[in-house]
Amino acid sequence: MPLHLYNSLSRQKELFEPLYSPHVGMYVCGPTVSGESHLGHARPYVFFDVVFRWLRHLGYQVRYVRNITDAGHFEEEDRPAEDKVAAKAKLERLEPMELVQKYTNLFHDAMGQLNNLPPSIEPTATGHIIEQIGMIEEILRKGWAYEVNGSVYFDVVRYARQFDYGRLSGRKLDELIAGSRELEGQEEKRHPADFALWKKAPPGHLMRWPSPWGEGFPGWHIECSAMATKYLGAPFDIHGGGMDLQFPHHESEMAQTRIATGHIPARYWMHNNMITVNGRKMGKSYNNTITLRELFTGTHPLLEQAYSPMTVRFFILQAHYRSTLDFNNDALRAAEKGLQRLMEALRLLQRLELPQGGTEQASETDRKVGQLLDSCVQHMNDDFNTASTLAALFDIASYIFAWHHRQADVSEIRPVTLQELQRRFPFYITEILGLKPSEELHADRLERILHILIDLRNEARRRRDFASADRIRQQLLEVGIALKDEHDGTRWEWT
Ligand code: ZN
Numbered sequence: 001m002p003l004h005l006y007n008s009l010s011r012q013k014e015l016f017e018p019l020y021s022p023h024v025g026m027y028v029c030g031p032t033v034s035g036e037s038h039l040g041h042a043r044p045y046v047f048f049d050v051v052f053r054w055l056r057h058l059g060y061q062v063r064y065v066r067n068i069t070d071a072g073h074f075e076e077e078d079r080p081a082e083d084k085v086a087a088k089a090k091l092e093r094l095e096p097m098e099l100v101q102k103y104t105n106l107f108h109d110a111m112g113q114l115n116n117l118p119p120s121i122e123p124t125a126t127g128h129i130i131e132q133i134g135m136i137e138e139i140l141r142k143g144w145a146y147e148v149n150g151s152v153y154f155d156v157v158r159y160a161r162q163f164d165y166g167r168l169s170g171r172k173l174d175e176l177i178a179g180s181r182e183l184e185g186q187e188e189k190r191h192p193a194d195f196a197l198w199k200k201a202p203p204g205h206l207m208r209w210p211s212p213w214g215e216g217f218p219g220w221h222i223e224c225s226a227m228a229t230k231y232l233g234a235p236f237d238i239h240g241g242g243m244d245l246q247f248p249h250h251e252s253e254m255a256q257t258r259i260a261t262g263h264i265p266a267r268y269w270m271h272n273n274m275i276t277v278n279g280r281k282m283g284k285s286y287n288n289t290i291t292l293r294e295l296f297t298g299t300h301p302l303l304e305q306a307y308s309p310m311t312v313r314f315f316i317l318q319a320h321y322r323s324t325l326d327f328n329n330d331a332l333r334a335a336e337k338g339l340q341r342l343m344e345a346l347r348l349l350q351r352l353e354l355p356q357g358g359t360e361q362a363s364e365t366d367r368k369v370g371q372l373l374d375s376c377v378q379h380m381n382d383d384f385n386t387a388s389t390l391a392a393l394f395d396i397a398s399y400i401f402a403w404h405h406r407q408a409d410v411s412e413i414r415p416v417t418l419q420e421l422q423r424r425f426p427f428y429i430t431e432i433l434g435l436k437p438s439e440e441l442h443a444d445r446l447e448r449i450l451h452i453l454i455d456l457r458n459e460a461r462r463r464r465d466f467a468s469a470d471r472i473r474q475q476l477l478e479v480g481i482a483l484k485d486e487h488d489g490t491r492w493e494w495t
Helices: 039-057 084-092 096-113 126-141 156-162 173-179 220-232 243-261 292-297 309-317 329-351 364-381 386-404 415-432 439-462 466-478
Strands: 004-007 012-015 023-028 061-066 074-076 079-082 145-148 151-154 195-200 216-218 236-242 266-272 275-277 325-327 481-486 489-494
Touching: 004 266, 023 039, 023 220, 039 061, 039 096, 039 236, 039 266, 039 275, 039 292, 039 309, 039 415, 061 220, 084 096, 096 292, 126 145, 126 151, 126 195, 126 216, 126 220, 126 243, 151 243, 156 173, 156 243, 195 220, 195 243, 216 220, 220 236, 220 243, 236 243, 243 266, 292 309, 309 325, 309 329, 309 386, 325 329, 329 386, 329 415, 364 386, 364 415, 386 415, 439 466, 439 481, 439 489, 466 481
Parallel strands: 023 061, 023 236, 236 266, 275 325
Antiparallel strands: 004 012, 074 079, 145 151, 151 195, 195 216, 481 489
């Protein structure tokens, strides 16, 4: 089955057909770096990392753009809009760019711990002020925005008369007016649903840039329109982000890009569902915003222990990205155990050998194992179903444990099936799902590599090739490993 993905725009699964195959453009809204990365950041970036890995595995050349929101105007739950970066910089007594760099570095650390591949391009909003101003000028020139007192607003009412504003989020203009929370600048707007493209900087506002409308700063939505268009063109293939970004962020992005370029930004819109903590929405009012650092070290009061980045990654991928996911201690502990079991199967599989003179005939088990391996491809091609992929990998793991504990006879599978298993099972776990084997597995592999070298040396000695034997011994000594020949074989120890 070729890749199908759920498109939030059409609200159905669609066959994935890139515009310029094998090239694929993917834009994922990045973090606001006015504070530490939290649980809410882990899910979209882990999931879209798997999307990136799977598309590359299918042979596409993916340009994955994930921005850093380090400027602009943000809306927060039940609060008037404010510049989070400037507010936090004042609080921490840092230069705004110093603060932004600090949290960008922490974000990168967390992404590295979660084993997310770096995106192809990671543009910052502050680095693209010129592009944003250019796009706003274009929208103004075409008559879909208006300037009031040094600020520029997008004319949502006019847009909604001609285009289906609310198509992505499924909201109607009337609801948008009722639900409008943006208090600041309300009196300047012609309509409460209009949104800011550019805001005049009030006195004392730290982050400000010159523009044709005076000193100010860009609105939040325009940065993604400007950077996605610059690096991926319009339209491009996939636009991703959390479901909370559908409105107003993505809806506004769609309107701006359509007016500026004549195209809606992306053909496929993918949104991961939200996370809850102990059954509650994450938010300041519940004091349940857990940072990734707190999660990895177990230092938040809601946590009973630390959870490793790989446990968190596994936990996220065990659920389908379009389902909600609840973080709680019981579920995380279960994920920790599940991951250990999978990694143990990986370790045992690599040691598994078939007895001499095994069967060349395909048995029932042989067919079943082959089907399970193939089902991983089908699950991933069915809207990136990592949950079903993991379930299939666990079914395979059960076979591996049964063979290891001699509850089943490993000789019922053919050598070719074992080879496929030893190649593909680790590949799906480590390369596609991005689950890093634990340190013990690495140690185990190194031990086995060392034994290969010891065998090679002993063979050289039997051939009376003492030069090769000595070279192996000497070079191992140089990296701190001493070989000791004893009557029952060769041992090694650290020097
Ligand atoms: Zn965005």
